Amino acid sequence: MAILFAVVARGTTILAKHAWCGGNFLEVTEQILAKIPSENNKLTYSHGNYLFHYICQDRIVYLCITDDDFERSRAFSFLNEIKKRFQTTYGSRAQTALPYAMNSEFSSVLAAQLKHHSENKQVDKVVETQAQVDELKGIMVRNIDLVAQRGERLELLIDKTEHLVDSSVTFKTTSRNLARAMCMKNLKLTVIIIIAAMNPPLALSFLLLSLCHLHRDNWQQRERRRRNRFSSTSSSRLPVVGLPGQDVWRNKSRTILNREYEGTRI
Incomplete structure (x- = not known):
């Protein structure tokens, strides 16, 4: 169980992101972001074995993807934490920032918080106050297929074996x-x-x-x-040239041998 992907976006403009494993996260996230209204809201979309949790505040969307058995309280605790850190760091600059303008700096924050909230199971005991529990009860869970347009296909493909830690080390x-x-x-x-x-x-x-x-x-x-061309050509095409008189000696030797052979037969 883990938080698989996290992104901070303004509408459909992605400002920062981080993935825990390989997958077509950006493709699916762009489809999800297009369905999120601009007003302040909190919601969980369900799709197959995965959940898409998001918080939208001041047109900035904080979204993460988890397994369906990952505690929603931990997911929204993670989103609240990155929302607080993002707003403290960038403030109003996020309203006019270019795509991926904060990615080089904030992706490391996403990675650290993603790891902390995924692996530290004691987070629930610390963050689950009664107010947060009540807030969580008010956050709806909606099937993403119900808001998908006709003919639209949303398919999340994830390869957890392709952990990006190894890739980052190699890179x-x-x-x-x-x-x-x-x-x-x-x-x-x-x-x-x-x-x-x-x-x-x-x-x-x-x-x-x-x-x-x-x-x-x-x-x-x-x-x-x-030399290579000459040697290959000479060996295949040129005749063998002997020393002067060598051909005559060869002919005489051949004649003597023939005579001896004929005498033996007689």
């Missing part, structure tokens, strides 16, 4: 290696520029030497290709 490692390689490349370029500025003749010598090495390597490659 961070790749990014680190790429950054290191780019740093070394920039360092080499900087050294060359400094040498060129301080000693132009030396830089020119390095350049000419590099060109000579490049020309030599290209020439060697061409020679190797030419």
